[in-house]
Amino acid sequence: MTKTKKETLLDVKDVSLGYEDGAIIEHLSFTVQAGDYLCIVGENGSGKTTLMKTLLGLQEPLAGTIERSAALKDNAIGWLPQQTVVQRDFPASVREIVLSGCLNRTGRYPFYRKEEKERADRAMARLGITHLKDRCYRELSGGQQQRVLLARALCAAEQVLLLDEPVTGLDPKVSMELYEMIRQLNRSGITIIMISHDIASAVQEATHILHIGQNIFFGTKEAYTNSRMGKYFLGTEESGE
Amino acid sequence: MERLFTYLQYPFVRYALIVGVLIALCSSLLGVTLVLKRFSFIGDGLSHVAFGGIAIAGVLNVSNDMLVVLPVTVISAVLLLRTGQNKKIRGDAAIAMISVAALAFGYLLMNMFPTSSNLSGDVCSTLFGSTSILTLSIREVWLCIVLAAAVLAMYVLYYNRIFAVTFDESFAQACGTKADRYNLLIAVITAVIIVLAMNLVGSLLCSALIIFPALSAMRLYHSFRNVTIASAVLGVVSALAGLILAILTDLPVGSAIVAVQVLVFGICCILEKHI
Numbered sequence: 001m002t003k004t005k006k007e008t009l010l011d012v013k014d015v016s017l018g019y020e021d022g023a024i025i026e027h028l029s030f031t032v033q034a035g036d037y038l039c040i041v042g043e044n045g046s047g048k049t050t051l052m053k054t055l056l057g058l059q060e061p062l063a064g065t066i067e068r069s070a071a072l073k074d075n076a077i078g079w080l081p082q083q084t085v086v087q088r089d090f091p092a093s094v095r096e097i098v099l100s101g102c103l104n105r106t107g108r109y110p111f112y113r114k115e116e117k118e119r120a121d122r123a124m125a126r127l128g129i130t131h132l133k134d135r136c137y138r139e140l141s142g143g144q145q146q147r148v149l150l151a152r153a154l155c156a157a158e159q160v161l162l163l164d165e166p167v168t169g170l171d172p173k174v175s176m177e178l179y180e181m182i183r184q185l186n187r188s189g190i191t192i193i194m195i196s197h198d199i200a201s202a203v204q205e206a207t208h209i210l211h212i213g214q215n216i217f218f219g220t221k222e223a224y225t226n227s228r229m230g231k232y233f234l235g236t237e238e239s240g241e
Numbered sequence: 242m243e244r245l246f247t248y249l250q251y252p253f254v255r256y257a258l259i260v261g262v263l264i265a266l267c268s269s270l271l272g273v274t275l276v277l278k279r280f281s282f283i284g285d286g287l288s289h290v291a292f293g294g295i296a297i298a299g300v301l302n303v304s305n306d307m308l309v310v311l312p313v314t315v316i317s318a319v320l321l322l323r324t325g326q327n328k329k330i331r332g333d334a335a336i337a338m339i340s341v342a343a344l345a346f347g348y349l350l351m352n353m354f355p356t357s358s359n360l361s362g363d364v365c366s367t368l369f370g371s372t373s374i375l376t377l378s379i380r381e382v383w384l385c386i387v388l389a390a391a392v393l394a395m396y397v398l399y400y401n402r403i404f405a406v407t408f409d410e411s412f413a414q415a416c417g418t419k420a421d422r423y424n425l426l427i428a429v430i431t432a433v434i435i436v437l438a439m440n441l442v443g444s445l446l447c448s449a450l451i452i453f454p455a456l457s458a459m460r461l462y463h464s465f466r467n468v469t470i471a472s473a474v475l476g477v478v479s480a481l482a483g484l485i486l487a488i489l490t491d492l493p494v495g496s497a498i499v500a501v502q503v504l505v506f507g508i509c510c511i512l513e514k515h516i
C-alpha cells in the first residue's frame with residue numbers, strides 16, 4: 001500500500017439537496033478522504049447545514065448518491081449541531097451530556113465503562129469545563145453550552161468530526177484554542193468537516209474548500225485561493241496579484 | 242395505626258399495596274422521559290384507548306381483560322408514535338382524535354352490549370378506578386409483578402440510551418444510536434404501564450401517575466439521574482400514602498393517590514423557592 005493513495009471516506013455523487021418544497025443545491029459532487037480537513041463555506045441559507053445533515057444520514061438526498069466507506073463505521077462520527085433545541089426545563093448535568101457522546105463506543109454493553117468515563121473527563125478538561133461538570137446545562141451561558149456540546153462531539157468522534165459553525169458564541173481566546181485543537185485532532189488522523197463563515201481562517205486551516213451557493217467550488221485550498229471565486233470572497237481580487 | 246395492621250393481615254390489602262407500589266415505580270420512572278419528550282399527551286391518549294379496549298373485552302366476554310386491552314393499547318402506541326413523526330398530520334391532533342374516538346366508541350359498545358345491570362357504575366369505575374385493586378387475584382398480582390419487572394429491567398438496561406434519545410434525538414441518531422428503535426421501546430413500555438396503571442387509578446387519572454412525580458422531581462433536582470431517582474421515590478411514597486389513606490377512610494383509591502401527588506407537587510414547588 002502506498003501512502004499517497006488515501007482512503008475515500010465519503011463519495012458524494014451528483015447529489016441534490018433540499019426539502020419537500022424543492023432543491024436548494026443541485027449536482028453537487030465531492031469526495032472526502034481520510035485525514036482531510038474540509039471547510040464548507042457559503043452564504044446564510046445556501047444549504048450548508050442541510051448538506052451536513054444529509055451527510056450524517058439524518059435526511060435523504062433528493063437525488064444522487066452518497067457512498068460511505070466501509071471503514072467509516074456508523075459509530076465513528078462526532079457532530080456539533082448548529083442549533084440544539086433543548087427544552088428550557090430539561091434537567092441534565094454537563095457530565096451526563098458529555099458522557100452521552102460516548103454512547104456509540106459502548107456497543108451492546110448497556111453502561112459506561114471506566115474508559116468512556118475517562119474519555120469524557122479528558123474531553124471536558126480539553127475544553128476547560130471540568131469545573132462545570134455537575135452544573136445544570138440550561139443554567140450555563142451560551143458559550144459554555146457550546147463548549148459542552150463540543151466536548152460531546154469530541155467524545156463521539158473516532159474517525160470523523162463534523163462541526164457546524166463551531167466558533168459561534170465563543171470568545172476570541174477560546175476560538176483560537178478551538179482552531180488549534182481541531183488542527184491537532186486532524187494531525188492525529190481524524191477527518192474534519194467544518195462549516196464556517198470565517199473564510200479567511202478557513203483557508204488558513206483547511207486542506208480542502210467546498211464553497212456552495214450560486215456557483216459551486218470544490219478543491220484544495222490552494223486551488224481555491226487562486227480561483228476567481230476564491231479571490232472574490234477573500235477580497236484579494238482588487239489587489240491584482 | 243392499629244387498624245392499618247389489622248388490615249395488613251388480609252392478603253388482598255397486601256396485594257393492593259404491592260401492585261400499587263410497582264405500578265407507581267414504573268410510571269414515575271418513565272414519566273421523566275415522557276414529560277421531557279413532550280409525550281405526556283400520548284399517555285393521556287393511550288389511557289382512553291385502553292378504556293375502549295376494556296369495552297371491547299367486555300363485549301367479547303374475554304375472561305381476562307388484559308388479553309385484549311394490552312395488545313390494543315400497544316398497537317395504538319406504535320401508531321401514535323408513527324403519526325407523531327409524520328409531518329403532515331399534527332401529532333397532538335392525531336392523539337386527541339384517537340383518544341376521543343376511543344372513549345366514544347367504548348361507551349357506545351358498553352351501552353349496546355351491557356354486561357351487567359349497573360352500567361354507569363361500570364363506566365365510572367373504569368374511568369376513575371374502582372375498588373378492583375382490592376379484589377386482585379394472586380394471578381393478577383403475578384402478572385403485574387412480571388410486567389413491572391420487565392419494564393424496570395428495560396429501563397435500567399437502556400437508561401443511557403433513553404437519556405441520549407430524550408436529550409437530543411438527532412445527535413444520538415447521527416452518531417449511531419438507532420433513535421427510532423428507542424422511541425418505539427418507549428412507546429411500548431408506556432402502553433404497558435398505562436394498562437397496568439388503569440387498574441390502580443382508572444383511565445382518566447392514570448396519566449397523573451405518570452406526570453406528577455416527574456414534574457415534582459424536576460422542581461428539586463437538575464440532573465437527569467437525580468430527577469429520575471427522585472421521581473421514583475416520590476411516586477412510590479405518594480402511591481403508598483394514597484393507598485393507605487384510601488383503605489383507612491374508605492375513599493376511592495385512584496382519587497386518593499392523585500390527591501396526594503398534587504399535594505406533593507405543591508410541597509415541591511414551595512421547597513424550590515426556598516433552596
Ligand SMILES: Nc1ncnc2c1ncn2[C@@H]1O[C@H](COP(=O)(O)OP(=O)(O)OP(=O)(O)O)[C@@H](O)[C@H]1O
Pocket residue numbers: 019020024042043044045046047048049050051082
Ligand atoms: N426543515 C426545513 N424545512 C424546509 N426548509 C428548510 C428546513 N431547514 C432549512 N430549510 C431551508 O433550506 C435552506 C438552507 O438552509 P440551511 O440551514 O442548510 O442553510 P445554511 O447554509 O446552514 O445557513 P446558515 O449559514 O444560516 O447556517 C434555507 O433556505 C432554509 O429556509
Ligand SMILES: [Mg+2]
Pocket residue numbers: 048049050082164
Ligand atoms: Mg447552517
